[in-house]
Amino acid sequence: MTAIWDDELATVERDGTVSEPMVRQAARWLAARHAPGTGSRVLDVGSGPGCATVVLAEEFPGSEVVAVDPTEKFTARAAARFAERGLGERVRAEPGAIGDPSLAALAPADVVWCAHVVHHLPDPVAALRELSALLAPASGVLAVAEGGLPSRFLPGGYGVGLPSFVNRLEATLSDYFVETWSLTGAAVGGGRDWPLLFADAGLRHHASRTFLLDLPAPVSDDVRRHVVDRFTRIQRLIGDRLTSQDAAALARLLDPADSAALANRPDLFVLQATTWHLAGVDI
Ligand SMILES: C[S@@+](CC[C@H](N)C(=O)[O-])C[C@H]1O[C@@H](n2cnc3c(N)ncnc32)[C@H](O)[C@@H]1O
Numbered sequence: 001m002t003a004i005w006d007d008e009l010a011t012v013e014r015d016g017t018v019s020e021p022m023v024r025q026a027a028r029w030l031a032a033r034h035a036p037g038t039g040s041r042v043l044d045v046g047s048g049p050g051c052a053t054v055v056l057a058e059e060f061p062g063s064e065v066v067a068v069d070p071t072e073k074f075t076a077r078a079a080a081r082f083a084e085r086g087l088g089e090r091v092r093a094e095p096g097a098i099g100d101p102s103l104a105a106l107a108p109a110d111v112v113w114c115a116h117v118v119h120h121l122p123d124p125v126a127a128l129r130e131l132s133a134l135l136a137p138a139s140g141v142l143a144v145a146e147g148g149l150p151s152r153f154l155p156g157g158y159g160v161g162l163p164s165f166v167n168r169l170e171a172t173l174s175d176y177f178v179e180t181w182s183l184t185g186a187a188v189g190g191g192r193d194w195p196l197l198f199a200d201a202g203l204r205h206h207a208s209r210t211f212l213l214d215l216p217a218p219v220s221d222d223v224r225r226h227v228v229d230r231f232t233r234i235q236r237l238i239g240d241r242l243t244s245q246d247a248a249a250l251a252r253l254l255d256p257a258d259s260a261a262l263a264n265r266p267d268l269f270v271l272q273a274t275t276w277h278l279a280g281v282d283i
Contacts, residue, residue, distance in 0.1 A: 005071040009049060011233065013077065016051025018226045018270065022213035023052045023115075026145065026276045027059040029209060033278070034141045036110035038062035043109045043134060045069075046117030050078025050093060056113060057082075057091045064090055066106060070097035098127045108136035115145035128201035132281055141280055142203065146194055148210060148274040150174075153227050155267055160260050161249025168246055169234070176238045194277040203279040213272040223270060228254070228262050 005012075016023075036042075040063045044053040047067035057065045067078045078093035096103045098114075098121060112134050121127045131142055150170045157163030195205040215223055235250055242250065256263045 006073055009073050009077060011229070012048045012074070013051065014226050014229060016048060018215070018223055019213055019272070019274075020051060020055060021215075022211045022272065022274060023055050024059070025211045026143075026209075026274075027052075027055050027113075029211070029276070030111065030113075030141070030143050030278065031059045033207070034111065036060070036063060036139070040064070040110040041066065041106075041108070042111040042113065043068060043106055045096070045098065045103075045112060045114045045131060045134075047078055047093070048074050050074075050081045052113065052115055053078060053091065053093075054081060054085055054087070056111075057087055060111065063110070065092075067091075067093040068096035068103070068106065069093070070095060070100070098130050103130065104133065107134045109134050109140055110136050111141055111143065113143045113145075118144060119146055124197055125200045128197060128203060128279075132201060132203050132279070135281055137281065139280075141206070141278055143276055143278050144194060145274055145276045148272070151213075151270065151272040153231075153262070153268060153270060154265060158249070158253065159265075160252040161245055165246055165249045168242070169238075169250065172238045172241050173234060176241065194275075198277070198279040203281060206278040206280060208275055208277045210273050210275040213270055213274070215270040217267050217269045219268055219270065224263065224268060227268060227270065231262055 040060070042056050042060050042063045042065045044050070044056055044065070044067045047053050047069045050067045053065060053067040067075065069075050069078070072095065075093040075095055082091045082093065096106065098117070112131050114131055118124045118127045128142070134140070135142060152166070158166050195208065198205045231250070231253055235254060239247055239250065252258045252260050253262050255261050258264070262268060
């Protein structure tokens with residue numbers, strides 16, 4: 001499973017960097033509801049390269065914060081990030097995976113944060129059970145970020161091809177991910193939402209809230225690069241599934257010589273909505 005992630009470091013890191021303002025809102029919301037004191041432990045399970053872990057370290061300043069991920073490249077990058085930020089011994093990265101019994105050594109945790117991981121796993125309910133076993137009895141909180149809305153980057157139909165182009169692009173991408181991840185046995189697209197899955201795992205659902213990543217035009221060069229990279233990847237993944245008309249529209253978005261291209265559009269923005277769900281052990 002981790003081999004799948006090896007080539008994704010650059011993408012996951014760019015996503016994590018651009019999403020930071022949204023992740024910070026979610027972390028602040030969590031810290032306002034549940035602020036364990038000095039000496040508490042926060043785990044970021046499936047941390048990737050540790051972008052959100054840094055935010056957690058800042059929003060939970062009295063806590064030991066541990067980034068856990070099975071992909072060695074990611075934990076190495078996370079450790080380098082923490083050193084670059086001068087976060088000291090309070091924040092560290094460790095190998096570990098949901099499904100590996102050694103994860104239990106990190107219990108008890110006051111907060112278990114797990115973003116965009118559980119839906120990739122073959123049995124999300126078993127994964128939630130395993131995460132809940134890491135929580136401090138009675139008081140620990142599990143924060144799972146999953147789902148939201150498809151992101152948008154340009155007004156209307158993106159000004160290329162038919163106005164419905166953007167909807168077909170999203171639908172094709174969504175089908176592609178469900179099919180690809182199903183090959184690994186993942187349960188993506190199962191159609192049951194997280195409060196129900198929490199109940200199946202013996203967890204009590206406390207709250208859900210959706211946060212926006214709202215980066216309006218004009219965007220910075222870094223954000224524009226992130227969007228261009230994202231569409232380049234979309235073209236690589238699903239270009240051959242599009243109609244010739246939609247493929248031509250996508251090519252226009254990526255052609256730097258075209259005034260309608262992402263690289264040239266002054267109206268480029270990022271609007272993304274991600275939902276965080278909080279749960280605790282049902283006692
Ligand atoms: C989409 S990335 C999310 C990274 C980060 N949480 C974020 O929100 O940016 C999914 C991460 O899950 C990790 N992962 C894969 N299998 C896992 C498992 N069984 N337990 C924990 N993490 C896993 C991958 O290595 C990857 O870093």
